[in-house]
Amino acid sequence: MIEVAGLTKTYGAKRAVDDITFTAPAGSVTGFLGPNGAGKSTTMRMIMGLDRPDAGTATIDGKPLIQHGAPLRVAGALLDAKSVTPGRTARNHLRAFAATHGISKKRVDEVIEMTGLTAVAKKRAKRFSLGMGQRLGIATAMLGDPSTLIMDEPVNGLDPDGVLWVRNLAKQFAAEGRTVLLSSHLMSEVQLTADRVVVIGRGKVLAQGSVADFTAQAASGAVTVKSSDDTALTQLIATEGAEVTATTDALVVNGLEPARIAELVVGAGIQLHELVKSNATLEEAYLRLTADAVEYHATTQEGAAQ
Amino acid sequence: MSPATKTSTVANARLTFGGAVRSELLKLTTMRSIWWITIVSIGLALMIMLTSSPAGPEAGNESAWTVTHASNGILMPWVILAVYSALQATGEWSSGMYRVSFTAVPNRNTWLAAKATAMAIYTGVVSILVLALSYAATLWKYSDLGATADLAEAHTWQIFIGVPAVCIATSIMAVGIGALVKSSGIAVTAVVGLLAVLPFAGLFGLDWLAHITAYLPSGAGDSIIGAGSFGVTPDDIGPWVGSLVLLAWSVGACVAASVAMKGRDA
Incomplete structure (x- = not known):
């Protein structure tokens, strides 16, 4: 379970994350939605202890990650697929991190097989496609068989087969009583995968609750x-x-x-x-809610799409 | 495909310092660069050994001369190993791997200590290897000049313990510098500047700089081993003061990194 309370992060004059409070309960997939620049990645980094909050707390299973005796058993995160030294093979990357917790080679082979990387395990990461890189990131997150999985845009670059795999992975994880927090822009995918949503805009929580309630409101x-x-x-x-x-x-x-x-x-x-x-779609509900909170608006030019 | 949980394979997993060190050693040994660095370090030292034309030892000073000459090739490997150590630290940020490293090992001090320990082990092994091979090469090539080995002699041990110790302390300092600045460019500039540029600045007429050279890693290193292998030193501060100075450099760099990491974002 992830509990975020009063989390705040300011960069200079800008409040990237502004007094955010929410819970991602165990046994469910929580979708983390928001426009670009809303503060999703910053929040996830603070949950994982990478960035220091200016105020507030973020705990996983009751404690900040640093206080757990086996962090990899508690949380695995896919924050950016480019988190691998390019010249190292996938298998060696996993072996290196497995070693921190005394995790066996057997487990390394298990996660390689689980993520479909068996054929490319001995390839250097620089030769990986974006999809393979994402899978390696997920494999790394799964090394310690964690009770919480945090994923930032996990289906980026995945083919339809991969997208389906991540969806099933997340649902299976939640079905086993674990916690999944994933951020995505692919509304249709989140609607199929998530049980709950937390919507943030301009650093603030705009809505949180079950997917069903959220979409029904917008109907x-x-x-x-x-x-x-x-x-x-x-x-x-x-x-x-x-x-x-x-x-x-x-x-x-x-x-x-x-x-x-x-x-x-x-x-x-x-x-x-x-x-x-x-029936309202999650996309409609989301767009309606965040219409005022979008920081970086794209504009269409008249006559551009001829 | 379901992520079936085989809890038996990870149930007893726990983060330990030994595990963190093993992880850092694996990060080192699973990259091709380690072989290049090792070969180049040994190669450069031997090249200097075998292409030099020294005037042989004075009578009665043979074994001291031999072991001192053997240490003369350590300068470039010393700098290379220090730069490599700094890059092992900054590489976490340039590759983005720090995101995973700080998830597996959230305590920054544990991470830093593990990485410094791994680099100390690697640097120790390579520097001893370089020294041993240089010693053998000196004995082989200059035996007609009077080169002899005397392992009972104090100076022999001063070199054989001192040279690896200086290299190890410098590598630990370099890891601290790397973790402090996070940038490969800045770290390499700082390390090379400190080890190879500043000590020689005294030669270019900056007298005051020439005198503080004794307190740079190069000067302290020379004082520790009682020879000029690490740089150009006008002053000898003696092995004990030299050791304290070098300790201050390596501990200081790591403490600075630790303090910086505590307050800042990853």
Whole structure:
């Protein structure tokens, strides 16, 4: 379990992390979301004891990482795939870190196999593709069979097979009662992987809770309906007191449940062609929440995409 | 593919200082550069030994002369080993590996001590090897000049213990400098400047600098071994003061690194 309380980090005049408090509980995958520059990586580095907070605490399983007698058994982190000396082979990189805790060669071979690096274990890291580098980073994080896994953009550079593998790894980890905290920009992936989300923007926590609750809040509740006689249907719906907007080929209804709309259609003897309730996606919920918190806006130029 | 937990293979894993040292030694020995550094160090020393044309020893001074001459080739290996030690420290940042190192070994002092210990071991082995081979080469090549080995003689032991000790202390200092500055460029400049440039600045008319040379690692090293192998020293402060001075350099650099690391981000 990761517990962050009142964590603050200031670089000069800028508050990169501003009084952040959240928990990533054991047995779940917590997605850490936020725009670029929001403070996700800084927070993760402080949890791992790399950067010193100006205020607040970050603990893993009740203590700061430095106080644990076997840090690799407590937490493994993939913060940046470029954390390997290029001239060293993958296997030797793992052996070197296994040695700190007296972890056996057997375990080194296990994590190599687990991450699909068996074929390239004897290759020097400089020859690794980005995906292989990510896998090596994950293998290193898994060396001590840790109770907490922290990953910063773990699916960067992974092929679809790899993305699926990370998703299953995270879910399996959580199913075993461990803690997973992963940051990502790939909303669709986080929606499939995470049970909880913590959203930060401009260094502050904007929301935290279960993925289901978070996305439900953003649901607009609109229902799209297409029938054989939209004009008549519009009248019926208006009589019910709901709002109807006609788009090019369908009606968008606000304020009426799909079940009631279906009743109206059938009752009027009209044929129903399409009835869709719009479910908010995590992406919609996230974009809505962070709209004001984005630091580095990209702009599209008029006529640029011709 | 599921990450099945084989807890039996890691259940008893614990971070230990010995483990941290073994880790640093593995980091050293799993890179090709270590072979190059070792071969070049030995090669340079032997080259100096075998291409020099000394005027032989005075009568009665044969064994002291022999062992002193054998130590003359240590200057370049000494600098190389120190630079290599500094780079082993700064390399953690240039490669980004520090992120993993400080996860496995979060206590910065433990990490620093382990790395310094590993470099001390490596430097000790190489410097003794260089010295032993140089000694053998001197005995072989200059036997007709009167070169003799006398292991009972005090000066022989002063060189055989002193030279590796100076090299080890300097390497430990270099690790401290590397951890303090984090940058390869700055660390190498500082180490080379301290060991090889400053001591010779006195030759270029900077008299006051010439006198503090005795308190630089080179001067202290020369005083420890009772010979001019580590640099150009106008003053001899004696082996005991020399040892204290060199100890101050290596401990001081490591303490500075420790203090700096405590307060700052990784």
